[in-house]
Amino acid sequence: MTIETPxxxxxxxxxxxxxxxxxxxxxQSDYRVVWExxxxxxxxxxxTVPDPNWLACALQGGILPPVEVYWALAxxxxxPDFKKHTRGYLxxxxxxxxxxxxxxxxxxxxMKDIPQRVWRNYEKANRKRLVICKKQxxxxxxxxxxxWKINQEVA
Amino acid sequence: xxxxxxxxIEGKTTAGSVNVRGEGSNNTNLQQxxxxxxxxxxxxxxxxxxxxxxxxxxxxxGNFGINFTNNMANNNYSxxxxxxxxxxxxxxxxxxxxxxxxxxxxxxxxxxxxTNSSAIFIFYDGAEMCCSVxxxxx
Numbered sequence: 001m002t003i004e005t006p007x008x009x010x011x012x013x014x015x016x017x018x019x020x021x022x023x024x025x026x027x028q029s030d031y032r033v034v035w036e037x038x039x040x041x042x043x044x045x046x047x048t049v050p051d052p053n054w055l056a057c058a059l060q061g062g063i064l065p066p067v068e069v070y071w072a073l074a075x076x077x078x079x080p081d082f083k084k085h086t087r088g089y090l091x092x093x094x095x096x097x098x099x100x101x102x103x104x105x106x107x108x109x110x111m112k113d114i115p116q117r118v119w120r121n122y123e124k125a126n127r128k129r130l131v132i133c134k135k136q137x138x139x140x141x142x143x144x145x146x147x148w149k150i151n152q153e154v155a
Numbered sequence: 156x157x158x159x160x161x162x163x164i165e166g167k168t169t170a171g172s173v174n175v176r177g178e179g180s181n182n183t184n185l186q187q188x189x190x191x192x193x194x195x196x197x198x199x200x201x202x203x204x205x206x207x208x209x210x211x212x213x214x215x216x217g218n219f220g221i222n223f224t225n226n227m228a229n230n231n232y233s234x235x236x237x238x239x240x241x242x243x244x245x246x247x248x249x250x251x252x253x254x255x256x257x258x259x260x261x262x263x264x265x266x267x268x269x270t271n272s273s274a275i276f277i278f279y280d281g282a283e284m285c286c287s288v289x290x291x292x293x
Contacts, residue, residue: 013225014191014292017207026204047213049200054209054224064224070261073226073293077260084229085260088293091225113210113222113262142198142280145216 005062013091016063017053024060026052031106032138035118036129036150045148047138050109058108061099065091067111106132128152191232192288194221195239198267198280207288217267217278225292226260232290234263239283251281260293 003023008016033048057063069090076087100108110119110130119130128150139148164185166172174182192207200213205221212220236253254276256264265286268279 012292014207017224021206028201044215046215047200049196049202049211049213051194051202051205051208051210051224053205057224070226073260077230085226085293088226088228091293109210113212138199142216145280148215 003060005060008062009095010093013065016096017057020057020060020063021053024053024056027055027059027102028052029055029102029106030135031102032133032135033106033110033114034131034133034138034148034150035114037115038117038125038129039115044146045150048109048113050106054109055102055105058100058105059102062096064097064108065094066097067108069094070112071116187289190287190289191225191227191292192221192223193286195283195285196221197283203283212262214264215278216280218264219267219284220256220262220264221286222262223260223288227288228260228291228293230258230260232258232288234258234265234286234288236265237285238267238281239285251279253284253286263288 006019008019029050029052031050034045035048036045037043054064072087072090073085076082076085097108110132114130122130131150164173166174171186173185175185175188177183190206192205194202194205194208194211196202196205196211196219198213198219200211200219202208202211207224209222209224212222214220234255236255238251238253251267251269254266254268256266258264263286265284266276266278267281267284268277271277
């Protein structure tokens with residue numbers, strides 16, 4: 001059964017998440033984002049896993065704010081005199097984004113939760129540092145977890 | 156016995172602040188006592204269930220993080236972690252535990268490991284982890 005998203009612009013994002021928790025089934029994604037941080041060249045590859053409840057919100061549409069809102073808050077937080085967010089209203093008052101496909105949601109998630117230095121100017125990097133893959137493409141055990149790197153030949 | 160059936164409780168003086176009468180003359184603020192995010196996830200970053208979480212990061216052995224959908228207001232919130240299976244590793248080292256690392260308004264880092272006989276924290280992949288966050292939302 002399809003459920004219609006209420007008009008959420010101007011409603012606190014927190015309230016929307018409660019509505020989603022009550023009304024939407026979580027969606028487990030098979031997608032994984034594997035990435036390497038250029039500021040930590042010796043660190044192993046990291047893996048970002050979408051949250052099922054968040055993905056349900058993304059697929060439903062009309063709940064999540066545009067990803068640019070998170071960038072604005074990150075800019076505020078990066079200022080040396082940052083103490084507390086004063087533009088949190090951007091999360092709640094900006095028109096929510098429409099429903100996404102799962103692939104679009106993963107792209108949104110990359111831009112939200114992975115540092116911009118990883119994916120901005122991606123094509124200018126001298127090595128592949130971000131890959132979207134399926135869960136089954138990851139190593140099946142974690143014995144050498146801290147040695148994980150992106151395979152440059154298949155990426 | 157009275158039964159209260161309502162959808163919303165809102166403060167009269169300040170909409171976002173409701174006091175609950177506590178011990179003696181003490182008032183407990185309802186909003187300050189509520190968890191603003193929580194998650195249960197395994198060492199692969201696979202989330203079982205959650206609230207206010209957009210993703211989990213598997214950053215390496217015993218090195219994890221969770222990202223919030225609704226940012227916290229600042230970096231001074233409280234994050235409490237736990238591990239679902241507090242077992243001894245059987246080699247003379249201490250119990251496995253979870254600790255909170257860097258806190259940002261949009262994420263918190265969680266480490267898992269144990270301290271060895273030289274009191275050095277060793278990152279370790281143990282069992283599923285739990286995290287609960289209290290503080291002010293953006």
